[in-house]
Amino acid sequence: MKALVHDGYGNISLQERPMPHIEEAADAIVRVTRSTICTSDLHIMRGAVPRALPDTVLGHEFVGIIEEVGGDVAGLAPGDRVAVNCETFCGTCYFCKHGWVNNCVHGGWELGCRIDGCQAEFVRVPFAASACTPIPDSVSDEDALFLGDILATGWWSAKIAEIEPGGTVAVIGGGPVGIATMMCARLYDPGCIILIERDPARAELANKLRLADRLINGDAPLDTIELAVQALTRHGGADAVIEAAGGSTTFEMAWRIARPNAVVVVSAMYEQDQILPLPRMYGKNLTFKTGGVDASGLDEVMALIEAGKLDTGCLISKRYPLNDILEAYRAFEAHEDDCLKAVITPWEDR
Numbered sequence: 162m163k164a165l166v167h168d169g170y171g172n173i174s175l176q177e178r179p180m181p182h183i184e185e186a187a188d189a190i191v192r193v194t195r196s197t198i199c200t201s202d203l204h205i206m207r208g209a210v211p212r213a214l215p216d217t218v219l220g221h222e223f224v225g226i227i228e229e230v231g232g233d234v235a236g237l238a239p240g241d242r243v244a245v246n247c248e249t250f251c252g253t254c255y256f257c258k259h260g261w262v263n264n265c266v267h268g269g270w271e272l273g274c275r276i277d278g279c280q281a282e283f284v285r286v287p288f289a290a291s292a293c294t295p296i297p298d299s300v301s302d303e304d305a306l307f308l309g310d311i312l313a314t315g316w317w318s319a320k321i322a323e324i325e326p327g328g329t330v331a332v333i334g335g336g337p338v339g340i341a342t343m344m345c346a347r348l349y350d351p352g353c354i355i356l357i358e359r360d361p362a363r364a365e366l367a368n369k370l371r372l373a374d375r376l377i378n379g380d381a382p383l384d385t386i387e388l389a390v391q392a393l394t395r396h397g398g399a400d401a402v403i404e405a406a407g408g409s410t411t412f413e414m415a416w417r418i419a420r421p422n423a424v425v426v427v428s429a430m431y432e433q434d435q436i437l438p439l440p441r442m443y444g445k446n447l448t449f450k451t452g453g454v455d456a457s458g459l460d461e462v463m464a465l466i467e468a469g470k471l472d473t474g475c476l477i478s479k480r481y482p483l484n485d486i487l488e489a490y491r492a493f494e495a496h497e498d499d500c501l502k503a504v505i506t507p508w509e510d511r
């Protein structure tokens with residue numbers, strides 16, 4: 162089968178790889194019908210993800226059709242349409258039982274990182290019963306496509322941000338994760354969502370979709386951004402801040418625009434270490450929640466998609482067959498034509 166492989170030295174190539182097969186009784190083989198390129202794939206490609214292994218098929222955001230299941234996979238059968246979780250988790254270890262599936266002792270972020278991922282024709286999905294969310298008939302593949310990664314991230318970030326009705330949420334970064342985050346934050350009925358974004362096209366989209374109530378130019382100096390947020394809030398900053406950008410100044414921005422006693426959620430992935438200057442924030446009494454998404458409870462998110470309460474169709478900029486995935490990477494990385502999400506469709510015999 163065809164698959165997109167990274168070599169661990171910054172190179173990616175489209176290769177012929179052996180068909181995956183059932184290795185454990187909890188595995189399923191899924192035929193990929195839609196996948197995406199995620200910014201995390203670019204981080205891996207650049208060598209900025211220490212846990213990533215070389216010579217691995219990239220990709221961890223996808224939907225597909227079950228081809229085959231192992232003997233221990235309950236509730237799934239060949240032919241089922243499923244959205245697959247970016248996290249691999251057993252569902253029974255200490256961390257899974259607490260909902261901390263990113264730290265599952267048997268998994269975490271494995272697909273497209275430590276084991277072969279979804280930018281291929283087929284993929285082996287471990288712990289398939291935990292990983293696969295069935296797609297209802299009324300939901301299209303593309304409507305469900307982001308469930309297992311960016312929508313899961315937005316859902317998790319909004320949930321742990323402790324947003325109260327009428328409160329102010331500041332979201333840093335209006336890229337795909339930022340958009341999914343604002344959509345999920347809106348479900349908590351905040352009084353105001355402030356988006357800080359440097360790309361005018363992305364800010365405009367968030368405004369047009371009514372995801373952000375207020376926009377602040379992310380290119381402005383940090384002092385200016387801090388003052389702008391203070392001017393829009395009543396208690397010296399946002400009640401909750403979600404940092405979804407991962408830029409060179411956005412971590413500092415996140416704690417500076419938070420009001421005292423706010424929750425600061427950092428879902429962004431950085432390529433460099435960040436500084437936590439505790440003396441400067443002493444007495445601000447912030448709560449930081451950081452790290453990789455605990456992508457569990459996605460049945461609930463799928464039900465919101467089915468009910469029309471979460472609609473991520475706006476993220477799909479362009480579609481490329483697997484044949485042209487290298488071109489898709491180039492366009493995605495360059496933000497060409499304001500590309501938010503490049504969707505990969507199946508291989509075409511030409």
Ligand SMILES: [Zn+2]
Pocket residue numbers: 199200201202221222247310311
């Ligand atoms: Zn991702």
Ligand SMILES: [Zn+2]
Pocket residue numbers: 250251252253254255256257258264265266267268
């Ligand atoms: Zn586990």
